[in-house]
Amino acid sequence: MRFQSLILRMDEVQINDKVFGEYLSEEEIQARVKELARELDVLFRGKRPALIVVLKGSFVFAADLVKAMELDVELHFIRVSSYGNEMESSGQINELIGLDADLEGKEVIIVEDIVDTGRTLDWLIKTLDSYKMASVRTVTLLFKEDAYKYEIPPDIIGFSIPNHFVVGYGLDYAEGGRGLRAIYQLKEE
Ligand code: IMP
Numbered sequence: 001m002r003f004q005s006l007i008l009r010m011d012e013v014q015i016n017d018k019v020f021g022e023y024l025s026e027e028e029i030q031a032r033v034k035e036l037a038r039e040l041d042v043l044f045r046g047k048r049p050a051l052i053v054v055l056k057g058s059f060v061f062a063a064d065l066v067k068a069m070e071l072d073v074e075l076h077f078i079r080v081s082s083y084g085n086e087m088e089s090s091g092q093i094n095e096l097i098g099l100d101a102d103l104e105g106k107e108v109i110i111v112e113d114i115v116d117t118g119r120t121l122d123w124l125i126k127t128l129d130s131y132k133m134a135s136v137r138t139v140t141l142l143f144k145e146d147a148y149k150y151e152i153p154p155d156i157i158g159f160s161i162p163n164h165f166v167v168g169y170g171l172d173y174a175e176g177g178r179g180l181r182a183i184y185q186l187k188e189e
Contacts, residue, residue: 013168013184015176020167020184024159029141029169029183032158033061036139037068039156040109043137048072049107050133052099054124055079057113060170060178061141065111073109076101082120093123103131112140113170118150142166142183 011022040049051073053062066073078099082092108128115121121138128136141158167173168180177184 012187013177013180015167015173018173019187020173020177021187022182023161023166023185024169024183026181029158029181030064033064033141034068036141036156036158037065037070040065040139041070044071044107044109047107048074049109050074050076050101050103051109051111052076052078052101052124052128053111054113054120056178057170057172058111058141061113062111065139074101074106076103078124080120080124093120099128103128103133105132105134108133108136110136110138112138112154114142114144114166115140115154116144116147118148121154122150141169142171 013020013022048071051062051066053059053075055077056079062075066075076099081094108131110121110124110128112121115138121140125136125138137156138154139156139158140154143154143157143160144163145153145160146163165173165186166183167177167186168183170178171183172178173186
């Protein structure tokens with residue numbers, strides 16, 4: 001039997017042809033997600049914000065975030081892709097599942113797993129502009145500060161991380177590794 005995803009040691013995992021080392025533990029991630037949830041609860045007190053979850057990668061983060069939040073929220077999903085199976089962003093954003101939501105007058109929070117160059121987020125904010133929202137904020141679990149190409153960073157950031165490829169907690173390498181509870185970083189060959 002050939003494994004596509006294989007735990008090598010407690011702190012190492014192989015996905016397809018690549019080996020990744022643990023970078024953020026499950027406990028670190030969960031603690032930070034709770035802090036982010038508290039921050040959003042305070043920011044949107046008395047309101048019911050509409051979360052736009054950017055698939056596929058953000059589904060794990062979004063699920064933990066809404067469970068940790070005290071506020072009731074609306075949930076909407078959009079699927080965009082820019083990565084393909086490579087580790088470099090293609091630069092081309094494709095909307096694969098469109099947004100089917102009435103956002104007029106709503107407080108919107110875009111939920112991202114990772115912001116790398118920022119192209120996806122920039123494209124999303126521009127695309128949402130026609131929806132006549134009351135406000136739009138962005139929350140991302142991970143932010144690759146050195147890869148980011150825009151002036152204004154996401155509003156709420158879980159962890160600023162170096163410009164290395166990571167998997168786990170929803171993030172994939174060639175569709176593998178999304179179910180890992182920790183976040184793993186590519187090991188240099
Ligand atoms: P951006 O448009 O360059 O900011 O890239 C955003 C998208 O690229 C994310 O939503 C992810 O799907 C993907 N991405 C960027 N960096 C990584 C990574 O280190 N691991 C897995 N996916 C990544």
